[in-house]
Amino acid sequence: MNRMDRVAEYLARGAARRLSRRGFIGRLGAAMMLGAVPLLPVARSIAATPPTPPQPGEKGDPTSCDYWRYCAIDGFLCSCCGGSASSCPPGTEPSPITWIGTCRNPVDNKDYVISYNDCCGKSACGRCECTRNERDMPVYQPSAANDLDWCLGTQSGVVYNCSTAVVLGPSG
């Protein structure tokens, strides 16, 4: 038993002399850091992909006026302005009140309800101006007029930046 104690004591003292506790914590920290680093470029590579690749069941280029969701759009495409076909660019606010229409998806030839939410709070984006006014009504029919500045519904006032086209679901 004594011998076992001596061996254990010898090993423990040897380890205590050679290894510092702080050193161990430092190395552990470094190892965890190295483990975390590869995660970062993954996020960057996602950010580098083009904005809104079409969802499954869609085809076309969301940065082109011909994209099926834009059948009734009148304004600048958010997908050309730092946002996407369904999200606002950073620093702008989506208008909660919108103009709603329907567009036919050429992939399945069905009509879908599209909400054209304006993004507001920064000056007009100016890129990818599209005017496809299917079923647009004159402004004396305000609920169906896409000439209106729908930003009137936001906190940031009426400064219009660009338009999104959010698919709300199949119509019918």
Place this chain on the structure above:
Amino acid sequence: MKRVAAALAIGAIGLVGLTANNAPDPEKLSPRMNYVLHCQGCHLPDGSGMKGKVPDMRGELGLFARLPEGRDYIGRVPGAANAHLSDAQLARVLNWLVLEMGPAGAGPFKPYSAEEVGMLRRDRLQKVRAIRESLLAQTRPARRTR
């Protein structure tokens, strides 16, 4: 004012291209879908609207509908009267919406007929806000007890 005039002019030009070639036929759509297409843009999916701009219909519409003055108001308010729906389609949307917005258990509700809606919407409201305020005052006790 100049901008409004310009917008009106643009709107008038836009009218020429208004052939609803692939628009879904409202007759074939459910009242809910007609609400989505014709009302939801301003009233929002849940009817909550926008404070100060679009009234909140939740827990309110059902109380209005049970007052004679409120029943008239719902059919004559510009959003309903101007909607691009036939009288029958609008009646179906309103009948669905009154029950949908509640409050639940507000008592029996006699559905609108196409004729009634047709008569009401042709006499569109002018002083919307004043009438709404009066209806809100009349329904306040009911809303408070909810």
